[in-house]
Amino acid sequence: MSINPTSASSPVPEHIAIIMDGNRRWAKQHGLPVALGHANGARQVRKIVQACANRGVRYLTLFAFSTENWRRPQxxxxxxxxxxxxxxxKEVKAMSAKGVRLKIVGDTAGFSERIQSLIIDAQEKTAHNNTITLTIAANYGGRWDLLEAIKSWQSAHPGESVNGLDEATLSTHLGLAYAPDPDLLIRTGGESRISNFMLWQLAYTELFFTDTLWPSFNAAELDRSLAWYSTRERRFGGSSKP
Incomplete structure (x- = not known):
């Protein structure tokens, strides 16, 4: 089936999540050090945030660094x-000028004090923006998120039985409680797995996998994923439309 560019009448996802994969392979293909692959990938973030905002996406969540990534070479x-x-x-001022609200979700205590301070400052300076909410998942894992949510609930309800916990309540304790569940997940780089990313929130998300490596993922590639999304019938466990 051919996929045409998305049109103004096509449904736009309210929330897109992206697993940005392929930086290292892109660097290898271009004969560059791995660090430059990651640097080129980072430069794509601003372009994709702007492209999503231009298309009416309200939330964009990027998987930047997983709890497992610490195992990579030092x-x-x-x-x-x-x-x-x-x-x-460098990006906070530019993001704020474009109406981007920045959120960081993950175990930020694992970062240096300098990075923790920058995270707090960036979130405070962009808190008033409402064009698009950009969430960077850093030192994040879906299993970690669920465990932290349960601990948070228990802390808020000391002495209560877990039998009083339901899905709706647990959702309010997750790292992305401020955002709706993703409508569309995009994974670049040719892999077809979700790699411990937003395990709870992706229950009914449409999954789009592309061979394009993240540093090469551009607005045209985004439109291809949106066009594919527009062909999906989202039933959320229900029956097809009559």
């Missing part, structure tokens, strides 16, 4: 931390 982890520091320092 020099690669160090370069990723450097990129995160640079992004938080």
């Amino acid at each position: 020099d690669e982890v160090s370069s990723l931390m450097g990129l995160m520091t640079l992004y938080l320092q």
Whole structure:
């Protein structure tokens, strides 16, 4: 089936989540160090945030660094931390001017004090923006999110039995409680798995997998995923339309 570019009448996802995969392979293909692959991937973020905002997407969540990524070579982890520091320092003013609200979700206590301070500052400075909410999932894992939500609920209800906990209540304790569940998940880089990303929230999300490596993922590729999304019939466990 051919997929045509999305049109103005096509449904636009309220919330898109992206697993940004392929930076290292892109660097290898271009004969560059891994660090430059990640740097080129980081440069795509601003373009895709703007492209999503232009198309009416209200929430964009990017999987930037998982709880498992600490196992990568130390020099690669160090370069990723450097990129995160640079992004938080350089992008906040530009994001705020475009109406981007920045949120960071994950175990931020695992980062340096400098990065933690930059995270707090960036979130405070963009808190009033409402064009699009950009969430960066950093030191994040879906299993971690669920465990933290249960701990948070227990802390708020000391002495109460877990039998009093239901899905709606647990959802309010998740890291992305401020956002609707994603309508569309995009994973770049040719892999077809969700890699411990938003395990609770992706229950009824449409999953789009593309071979395009993240540093090459552009507005045209975004439109291709949106056009595919527009062909989906979302039933949420119900029956097809008559």
